[in-house]
Amino acid sequence: MSDKRKQIFDALQKFFGFSQFKGNQEDIISNVLDKKDTFVILPTGGGKSLCYQLPALMMEGTAIIISPLIALMKNQVDSIRGYSQEDNVAHFLNSSLNKAQIKQVKDDIQDGKTKMLYIAPETLIKEENLEFFKNTSISFVAIDEAHCISEWGHDFRPEYRRIRDMIDIIGEDIPLVALTATATPKVRTDIIKILDMDQVSEFVLSFNRENLYYSVKPKGKKDQALKNITQFVKSMGGKSGIIYVQGRKTTEDIAEALNVNGIKSAPYHAGLDPKTRSATQDAFLMEDIDVICATIAFGMGIDKPDVRFVIHYDMPKSIENYYQETGRAGRDGLEGVCVAYYSPADLSRLEKFLRDKPVAEREMGSLLMQEVTAYAETSTCRRQFLLHYFGEEFDAKECNAMCDNCKHPKEKVNIQSAMVLALKCVEELNNNYDIRMMVDFIIGKASQTILDYGFNNRPLFGVGKNETNVYWNTVYRHAILLNLLTKDIEKYGVLKINDNGRAYIKRPHPIEIPLNTDYSQEEGDDDGAQGGTAVLDDQLLKQLMNLRRDIAKKKNVPPYIVFQDASLMEMATQYPITMDDVAKISGVSLGKAQKFAQPFIDHIAKYVEDNDIDRPTDFVMKTVANKSKVKVQIIQCIDRKMPLEDIAATNQLKVSELMQELDMIVLSGTKINIDYYINEVVDEYVREEIYDYFKEAETDDAVTAFHELKENDITIEEIELIRLKFLSDLAN
Ligand SMILES: [Zn+2]
Numbered sequence: 001m002s003d004k005r006k007q008i009f010d011a012l013q014k015f016f017g018f019s020q021f022k023g024n025q026e027d028i029i030s031n032v033l034d035k036k037d038t039f040v041i042l043p044t045g046g047g048k049s050l051c052y053q054l055p056a057l058m059m060e061g062t063a064i065i066i067s068p069l070i071a072l073m074k075n076q077v078d079s080i081r082g083y084s085q086e087d088n089v090a091h092f093l094n095s096s097l098n099k100a101q102i103k104q105v106k107d108d109i110q111d112g113k114t115k116m117l118y119i120a121p122e123t124l125i126k127e128e129n130l131e132f133f134k135n136t137s138i139s140f141v142a143i144d145e146a147h148c149i150s151e152w153g154h155d156f157r158p159e160y161r162r163i164r165d166m167i168d169i170i171g172e173d174i175p176l177v178a179l180t181a182t183a184t185p186k187v188r189t190d191i192i193k194i195l196d197m198d199q200v201s202e203f204v205l206s207f208n209r210e211n212l213y214y215s216v217k218p219k220g221k222k223d224q225a226l227k228n229i230t231q232f233v234k235s236m237g238g239k240s241g242i243i244y245v246q247g248r249k250t251t252e253d254i255a256e257a258l259n260v261n262g263i264k265s266a267p268y269h270a271g272l273d274p275k276t277r278s279a280t281q282d283a284f285l286m287e288d289i290d291v292i293c294a295t296i297a298f299g300m301g302i303d304k305p306d307v308r309f310v311i312h313y314d315m316p317k318s319i320e321n322y323y324q325e326t327g328r329a330g331r332d333g334l335e336g337v338c339v340a341y342y343s344p345a346d347l348s349r350l351e352k353f354l355r356d357k358p359v360a361e362r363e364m365g366s367l368l369m370q371e372v373t374a375y376a377e378t379s380t381c382r383r384q385f386l387l388h389y390f391g392e393e394f395d396a397k398e399c400n401a402m403c404d405n406c407k408h409p410k411e412k413v414n415i416q417s418a419m420v421l422a423l424k425c426v427e428e429l430n431n432n433y434d435i436r437m438m439v440d441f442i443i444g445k446a447s448q449t450i451l452d453y454g455f456n457n458r459p460l461f462g463v464g465k466n467e468t469n470v471y472w473n474t475v476y477r478h479a480i481l482l483n484l485l486t487k488d489i490e491k492y493g494v495l496k497i498n499d500n501g502r503a504y505i506k507r508p509h510p511i512e513i514p515l516n517t518d519y520s521q522e523e524g525d526d527d528g529a530q531g532g533t534a535v536l537d538d539q540l541l542k543q544l545m546n547l548r549r550d551i552a553k554k555k556n557v558p559p560y561i562v563f564q565d566a567s568l569m570e571m572a573t574q575y576p577i578t579m580d581d582v583a584k585i586s587g588v589s590l591g592k593a594q595k596f597a598q599p600f601i602d603h604i605a606k607y608v609e610d611n612d613i614d615r616p617t618d619f620v621m622k623t624v625a626n627k628s629k630v631k632v633q634i635i636q637c638i639d640r641k642m643p644l645e646d647i648a649a650t651n652q653l654k655v656s657e658l659m660q661e662l663d664m665i666v667l668s669g670t671k672i673n674i675d676y677y678i679n680e681v682v683d684e685y686v687r688e689e690i691y692d693y694f695k696e697a698e699t700d701d702a703v704t705a706f707h708e709l710k711e712n713d714i715t716i717e718e719i720e721l722i723r724l725k726f727l728s729d730l731a732n
Pocket of ligand 1: 383403406
């Protein structure tokens with residue numbers, strides 16, 4: 001072992017108590033010790049900070065570490081102090097310090113006691129600080145989170161642009177170390193150019209996280225997505241996980257839904273006060289909470305090695321964000337499941353937020369999101385897609401079925417002739433447009449831009465109209481992956497044909513690919529409709545309806561009195577085969593179950609047996625009863641025989657709203673007795689007439705009843721009251 005190597009290993013042992021380096025840490029450290037400019041890209045968990053901490057401890061003078069995250073500085077400093085006997089070996093300088101503290105920091109530096117100083121760019125920039133550093137011995141300047149320097153990074157900070165000028169003021173020939181955990185090829189060149197790094201040595205560790213399983217699922221309606229997530233988290237059996245969402249309100253909704261279903265979870269977002277936030281973080285670290293539902297504000301300072309899953313309830317704004325956030329799973333190298341729920345509607349919503357931003361930012365933002373869409377919709381290996389994004393070649397065969405597309409490969413089609421056409425179209429439009437435009441052109445969509453330029457008169461316009469938008473998107477995406485087209489990031493994603501592409505047109509060969517998933521039929525959430533009937537068994541539903549009709553006849557009641565349609569549909573989805581199962585179906589109380597359910601249970605049990613059906617793993621999602629408080633109060637008022645007008649007033653409802661609440665109470669299977677009120681306000685003959693009508697009626701619809709009965713001077717209000725009584729008496 002050379003002297004230098006021995007020194008490095010001795011220092012590692014002395015300062016940190018380790019005997020071995022991770023990955024290429026040793027080469028990086030050696031390069032820094034040689035006072036050369038060093039550029040380090042180490043994915044999260046790769047041991048990035050050691051690459052500057054160790055040389056800082058070994059070299060003369062103080063190392064300045066520029067970091068954008070004030071919140072993290074204290075953690076970092078604490079962690080170094082944890083290894084050292086002297087607290088003043090590391091300090092931070094930022095706006096949180098008072099005058100006396102700042103003086104202490106500067107004294108320690110001047111006395112040569114401090115080897116590392118963490119500083120925010122906006123603090124470094126101050127006149128008095130620059131002046132101070134001019135007269136200080138600086139070992140090197142490390143720029144952490146260096147991607148913040150590039151507008152093409154996911155976290156651009158304008159003040160990072162001035163770092164080079166500031167360093168020049170401090171002194172000449174100060175070595176630079178730039179570090180980041182994510183950087184696309186474009187961001188890399190930006191960092192080197194803007195920092196003006198001299199003969200820089202680049203150290204890049206593969207971005208491949210072999211232990212992470214990537215998958216994307218259609219999101220569907222809100223109820224369904226929530227149910228899927230709950231079911232998934234349940235299946236993880238109390239393991240730690242993070243769920244990322246865009247909105248603060250959603251973090252609270254999801255955490256609440258999980259808690260109701262017996263999963264210890266908490267929301268985390270920037271709107272919470274600092275005390276609550278740090279208590280939540282601690283509870284997560286201590287495993288008092290298993291699942292955190294967070295906006296992106298979570299995770300920056302968290303280093304929990306055994307996070308077992310990361311769910312994206314909403315797609316992130318960029319692939320960098322996605323990679324960073326999923327990167328928090330499985331840091332210990334063990335299981336890490338990453339599931340993203342994708343709905344095209346979510347991304348168009350995100351794009352709308354960009355509308356008020358300056359043009360350049362808007363176009364960049366939209367381009368980053370197009371990549372996210374492409375990731376979600378791709379049918380090729382997701383690992384290959386991610387690594388290609390970060391400029392890494394990867395053979396999908398090495399994924400080891402660790403993504404949904406490799407695990408469940410789709411049927412492949414040959415796109416040889418389509419590829420030739422796609423490439424020719426790019427040439428036809430002079431290599432000047434992005435994917436969206438090329439797809440519009442090839443399917444013959446006369447968009448405004450196409451009409452403006454008269455491209456609709458070109459011979460190849462609409463040449464691919466027999467295939468879908470998704471088909472051509474897939475073809476173009478593959479052209480990029482196969483390096484037949486180059487995407488010019490500087491010019492907003494313009495596609496250009498390259499030598500490979502031109503050669504392919506001359507001598508094409510078969511290309512077999514799986515087509516991308518078409519999510520355009522996926523409906524967004526929030527349309528108020530009831531979801532959750534995705535796997536409705538039509539055959540069983542028909543049988544259950546027949547059974548209901550027979551039973552209704554026998555009991556001499558209308559069928560809807562036995563079970564509502566919605567309840568039958570749920571039965572034909574959940575296959576309840578015990579009294580307990582049935583009582584979990586919405587609209588079925590235990591009392592109602594005992595009254596009517598036995599023949600249904602028997603029928604379903606036999607059906608399941610005969611058809612060899614895998615019942616959903618007896619999972620029933622409990623919903624958050626957000627309005628339940630009002631309902632309970634209403635029922636209590638009825639028990640006290642209060643007039644309905646007074647009940648409405650007490651609960652700040654209109655009478656019509658109260659009637660709706662009562663309707664829901666009765667339909668969910670609760671028995672109520674409002675005879676005391678009905679007897680007061682509805683004439684006895686009228687009561688009987690309406691009651692008799694419902695016994696014979698085909699439907700419980702009040703308006704239909706009104707049309708039948710209005711001749712007899714019966715009002716709709718009277719009908720609604722008697723209908724409630726009727727449903728409650730007979731059905732519950
Ligand atoms: Zn794969």
